[in-house]
Amino acid sequence: MTRLIDDIKQIWHGELQPSLAWSGTFATLCLVVATAIRFGMAHLRPDVFFTPYIPAVFFATAIGGSAVGIATAMIGATLGLVLDFGGGPVDAAKVALMALYLTVSALVIWGAGHYRSLAVKQREIARRLTEEEQYRKLLVDELHHRLKNKTSTIHAVLHQVLHDQPQVWSSIDKRIRALATADDLIARVDGQGCDLKDLLMSELGPYGHVRFELNGGALFVPAKLAVSFALIFHELATNAGKYGAFASPRGFLQVSWTMQEDRLKLTWDETEGPPVDHIGKPGFGTKLLNAALSAFDGKIETTFLKTGIHCTMQCRVPPN
Template sequence: MFMTRLIDDIKRTWRGELQPPLVWSCMFAAMCLVVATVVRFGMAHLRPDVFFTPYIPAVFFATAMGGSAVGLVTALAGAALGMTLDFGGAPVDVARVALMMMYLSVAALVIWGVNHYRSLAAKQREIARRLTEEEQYRKLLVDELHHRLKNKTSTIHAVLHQVLHDQPQVWSRIDQRIRALATADDLIARADGQGCDLKDLLTSELGPYGHVRFELNGEPLFLPAKLAVSLALIFHELATNAGKYGAFASPRGFLQVSWTMQDDRLKLTWDEAEGPPIGQIGKPGFGSKLLKAALSSFDGRTETAFLKTGIHCTMQCRVPPS
């Protein structure tokens, strides 16, 4: 337990999340200097003119564990040891002084680099913390909105049931559609966290308009959560438009949706037929902007054409691995 905690504290100190006591930092820096001096003594048997190089790692580790002040003291101590300790019998001359100045310059860069890395790491941790909080808030808000939507749907269902209790035929048709809409909302809410199958998503969105009014052609395809929600928004927009002006607004209207997969790319076609004549097309609204932008984060695009038989829409996008 003690060793595990010690290793964890060292990792946190290395990342700059924990500042150890000054005494511990100084002891660690002194140990680094001792190790560097021993290495220098061993190297002196091969190269007597190596005076300061072994102290560069000591400065790095001392700064990483104790901070810039401890690193600066370690650098100065390394310079003093390099000047005073002589393992090869070489005199103190201008060359050694020049090497010391170079060593101090490199040590300064090392200290700056460690502090710069720590500041960047601290910013990244702060950004990650804010993103986590924002994601938790978004999830809480979405859950609350979904809860309120279910309550409103239940209220509307109850009010209509009271009003139409003496018209059972009308109520049976409305009852089925309200239940289908509630089922579609539940599926989208689950897809936001888990993903869902493409056919199930289409069926839930198109079901309220009658299962004999559309045909789905394609192999089973599981959609990751974010892509499922993006496609659900597109399908809802297209289905709403079909209910107001397209295939579902005509007694003989029919919709066919087909999709294929090639490698990791999905191609989906939405074809409406036998809808009412399309009048003058107005300015692009929120729905048109949604169709163009919803799949951009999946390297995708949506193309819509207003034909005499109804809307023809093609979608292409990359399906991320689940």
């Protein structure tokens, strides 16, 4: 019984095409049920001849198609005309009711047939979308794999070229690794972006989870903005490791963020770091911080306090 119900559901949604024998059996069952209902109604109103067969026509068409529906309608008209549970004669009124029944049945058959065609088209579209989604995922995975290979190749080439310039190499090496980490995070969510907290954890985790605190709700960051944040967080974390909170045994970092409409406000606050005696000329890192969020209508304000660096970032978060 359960299997029969499942088959009917699949046929109803256009997922399964029944055989002609199955459709004929179902239509016959519908006619039997309709005749039984008509027999019961005859005790109340003996002039109900064709109305109970209209639902039978609908279900027979929805399951078996227009041809089965037409056959069901014709058999229903014959049964309504021949079987007279009230004992009345065949007169003009009965013929008129039959004509009306056939007209309504034609409309029902057209509607049910139209529904079947829509269900089949919908199923075909769903199948094609599933195949395209699988192909897209395969393509994205392949592109991500090639990107990782190219990043590794660039990393190796730069290392070979700059092996006699360790300071330059150290700066470039860490930034390439930060970009690779951001790409991995973005790839985990199918190239669409990543959560801000995950991005921070990937960059700050190596310094020890007891050295920092993250305050803010879940916030999904689109891919392009995530890459910019990856570079920003890497730059700030590197500075914290060299000169700021992570360079002191008691140093501590607190990162907080809030959203107001589509604007993100993030605060990077270091405490208990070594005192900052001298601030050098703006280097690549400073230029990076100043320009990283400009594409997102954002800005970064940095203040060097005695207890550590205080950085405030604001930007627009594009919709996903």
